[in-house]
Amino acid sequence: MKSKTQPALFQNFSIKTIRFLFFALVLASCKSTFTTNALDPSLFDYLERGNEQFNGLLVVNPINQDTLIGHNHRKYFIPASNVKIFTFYAGIKLQKARIPTLKYHLSDSTLFVQPTGDPTFLNPNFGDSTAFNFLKNYSKIALITNNYVGDKFMPGWAWEDYPYYFSPEITAFPIHRNVVQVYKNDSLLVSPSFFESKFSISDSLPIRKQHSNYFFVPNNLKDTLQIPFLTDSELMAKLLQDILDNEVVVSKKALSRNQVLHGMPTDSIYKQMLWESDNFTAEQLMLVNSSMLSDTLSFTKTRDFILENHLQGLKQQPRWVDGSGLSRYNLFTPESFVTVLNMLREDIREERLFHLFPAWNAEGTVQKPTTEENYFIYAKSGSMGNIYNLSGYLKTQQGKVLIFSLMSNNSRRKSSAIRTEMYRLLQTIHLSY
Structure with missing residues (x-):
């Protein structure tokens, strides 16, 4: 009887890893060309605007690994907020159903608290009070904040x-x-x-002094302003003490053992990051991801772990320097986004995936989540000066789900004009397949 064991080449790989390597191999064999099933050639004038902007597109049918359209898909682009797709993927690989909001240990009536980078604490975008209600029960809190390794701003901001x-x-x-x-x-x-005591009325800019927490608002202020404040450990302890009305001190003592307090569902956090393109949530989520690996909070630790353990097969390794995409140092290819989007599709059931990914049309991200059938693009956009990108999933009229990454850099045109052309192209693909 012949052995039914796998060939030696594959004995150390899981089925999911083999699928990933096969998908990457298929993409690597694709030529940079149009395979369009008789699509209107004029639609691709947009892609070939060589004198106006630099464009790349990859469209893949994940079921049969067929590349429908490929153009500059192995070239590097500045991705802007498309980076949040990789941050989302890291969360899917490292997080559980509820976010670890803090680690703690009670010793001699003092609650030692080691943060996890959780972005939800008293965050008006979430309304979660799990950590607040927990901390309110302790009259003395020692806050350990020296477990973050990194700067206040990421490279290239x-x-x-x-x-x-x-x-x-x-x-x-x-x-x-x-x-x-x-x-x-x-x-x-x-x-x-x-x-409150740090605010003054002034029509001059900026709205905050660069190196101190003194703020200025115009006399005719009509909208709500959100202004970042300058942080340090002592200030955060004072702020927490003022909010809780309990004693809070800064501690450098490492926790010898700890328990974990879990907060809100991680899906709610992913949705805020993807739908609102929330930069703060994305950066903090990368720290929370690293808290699942060790007590050290580090973007670099999360990034390196994901690239080395889950994305080692990417044909074009990205230059990935932050979690939000604010940095122009980031460099990714359309092929890398399509590969990761395919892996997400394999890990997450479709109903949940299209609930978390924003619906998109020619106006941009749809403002409110919807299940209406007239939306056929579920994708994350990424924009900054001279850049507009869109990567995600495209439902066709024939019921197929295609994966695509459409990236545009170095353009002086308005984002609205680029969005209109992107939508026209994707709509034609939707009707043709």
């Missing part, structure tokens, strides 16, 4: 973005998403109220 809501500092224990929220009624309404 624009320094002048420091006072804007989309660029809060990265910390081990973020509070109120590390921003102050202010609204002007008869008086200034500031949250957290700890910062």
